[in-house]
Amino acid sequence: MLSRISYTFREMWASLRRNLTLTVAAIVTASVSLLLFGLTLLIQRGFDNQLSQWSGGVELIVYMKNDASELQIREVREALESTPNVVDASKLQYLDLDASFAEAQRLFAGDPGTLQLLTPENMPTQFKVVPTDEASTELLDQLSVGFRGLPGVHSVVFPGKEIDVLTTLRGFIGVRLLLITAFLLVSAILLIWNTIRTAMFARRREIEVMKLVGATNWFIRLPFMLEGLLQGLIGGVLASGAMLWFNQNWTSGVKTFPSESGFGAFVVTDGFPLWIVFWIVLLGMLVGAIGSGTAASRFLDV
């Protein structure tokens, strides 16, 4: 058993070294495609964070003063619910202090200056308003103006078309980047496939002898399959490193933006990048396994 394992790994290394140029090409292609995949996920997550305040069809937010009384809050709720042609009462949401504070942590993740100033003592609470289907922009605009003067209301935010722009942009970038990623992943698979085929061709005499003396197909295949798997794995690790470095640069870049830029939430600071690393490495190994597995099965007949 031990001699089989040592044989397999020895042959894998020897083959990797022999085929260095092709191996490097395969790894680079794999890592570029995986990096693009990771960045796509990262950008999508950035959009999600930026839009998280507005998820679920929310188009208007009424911020209540931190010291608004129970009564004032109830009155605003009732006022919102009494406009059934504009406000979808069933989707009306009130975020209390804790929920608003938690959301702010996400929203201002890229803006530590603002984040520092926010405490549960000065946080506004908020009503998230989902308009009905028939509510027009003008009606919502009127509503937002009307609510500004109510007692206990801190401010009303109605960004209108900005949300649509961001949502469209998110879809536009996402779909196209994923498409390019898919093309690159296919070429990575083909390159790994070709590398393995070349490696097997270079060793066809050995493979012929192995088959004649009774080596099993798996024994012959395994070093080649591991070689491809390793190429995918290395590609995944390189892509992960580049992705994390990218994310760190972007995050520290966003922190230097002025607070009013509106991009404060366009960062990913939670554990999400580690999830991306997991997926990139997994996908890399999958790419390697597909490329080398098909080649090793196909070219075993000598």
Place this chain on the structure above:
Amino acid sequence: MIKLENVTKSYSAEVTALQDASFDVAKAEFVFLVGPSGSGKSTLLRLMNRQEKPEKGEVWVAGRNINEMPDAKVPHLRRNIGNIFQDYKLLSNKTVFENVAFALEVIGRPKHVIRQQVPAVLDLVGLAGKQERFPHQLSGGEQQRVSIARAFVNRPLILLADEPTGNLDPATGEGIMRLLDRINKTGTTVVMATHDQRIVNMMRKRVIQLDRGIIVRDQTRGVYE
């Protein structure tokens, strides 16, 4: 040990390599397959280690119908069959020792077995002291001895030899034949395809003669004709 029953093999509609061939080879027998090029000698050998499958008929090796054997079992069949070729099929980047050890290594034999068996078989074929040479540093006869050592190191039941003396001068060829004869005397069945008339006449073993895929003669203690 080997039994063929009405075996027919063709490579295309026009080319019939073997037609309705039947014969038995007993354990420890030595058989020459003779006939001109393209008469079906190599095809017969390839049928015996399942490199080919016949269209019709059955091939039995060591009591098993090898045509019905699942692909996954074929490697285990081949561990009982040694193969020797006209062009030796040695690996040029490996030493004599490594070439022979390779055959044991790839079927998962442990290192201590390899260290013990390889020198023993190299001694048997008369190559003791040349373990560290590379194939290109050896004469043709010595290379064929390495190839025989590789085929025999796992002590197979059967040796299949395809023109093993085809590239060698007569004296060297005779040396190889003496070695094969010695291996045969240890109880290994040997089937050898050849058109080396002199050797067949010298050895006086069983001769199966083929002509365009048909067995035209099967004679014990035969000659080439």
